[in-house]
Amino acid sequence: MRLKSSNRPSADARPEPVRESARGAPRDAAYLAVARITRPQGRRGEVAAEILTDFQERFSRLGRAYLESPHGEPEEVGVESAWPHKGRIILKFAGVETIHAAEKLRGRHVLIPKEESVQLPAGHYYIWELEGCRVVCRSANGTEEWGHVTAVEPMPNAHLLHVSTGKGEVLVPFAQAICTEVDLAAKTIWIEPPADLFGLNS
Numbered sequence: 001m002r003l004k005s006s007n008r009p010s011a012d013a014r015p016e017p018v019r020e021s022a023r024g025a026p027r028d029a030a031y032l033a034v035a036r037i038t039r040p041q042g043r044r045g046e047v048a049a050e051i052l053t054d055f056q057e058r059f060s061r062l063g064r065a066y067l068e069s070p071h072g073e074p075e076e077v078g079v080e081s082a083w084p085h086k087g088r089i090i091l092k093f094a095g096v097e098t099i100h101a102a103e104k105l106r107g108r109h110v111l112i113p114k115e116e117s118v119q120l121p122a123g124h125y126y127i128w129e130l131e132g133c134r135v136v137c138r139s140a141n142g143t144e145e146w147g148h149v150t151a152v153e154p155m156p157n158a159h160l161l162h163v164s165t166g167k168g169e170v171l172v173p174f175a176q177a178i179c180t181e182v183d184l185a186a187k188t189i190w191i192e193p194p195a196d197l198f199g200l201n202s
């Protein structure tokens with residue numbers, strides 16, 4: 001269940017963006033990046049990959065995936081095994097049997113179809129859902145469109161929305177007290193910041 005513009009989150013809820021992709025990953029409308037291959041691992045075609053998802057348990061049941069292709073459409077590939085190792089995920093793909101073959105995969109993203117993304121509870125959003133959203137400020141003087149979200153920067157307390165405005169980039173904490181409504185259908189985030197927080201309302 002996702003919050004719409006007519007439903008405000010409860011006061012004790014904190015909007016929480018989660019990863020199922022990352023900055024720099026391919027922006028294909030049909031796929032999400034869950035890992036990025038960094039190097040070969042071992043001698044039998046395994047690869048080590050940077051994890052780009054907050055749902056690491058998905059790798060244990062990942063029977064197939066898609067590899068980003070430099071030539072066009074992603075290539076479907078079977079996943080024979082996957083296990084965590086020193087903060088990375090080690091993957092063994094069907095048909096990749098040597099270090100030489102694994103080396104050719106360096107730098108490529110491991111993708112899943114977007115429809116296989118985990119359904120999130122209310123008040124939680126994927127980073128890719130927030131990127132591109134309009135940011136509209138609400139105040140006693142009415143509403144003002146500030147710009148749009150270009151990136152989401154994960155932070156320990158409140159993640160930061162990078163908002164491109166006519167006056168430059170502004171960092172908006174994605175906190176309940178400031179980001180009061182999120183309408184994914186309209187790709188709009190409504191904010192009610194303190195008047196002196198950013199200096200854009202003066």
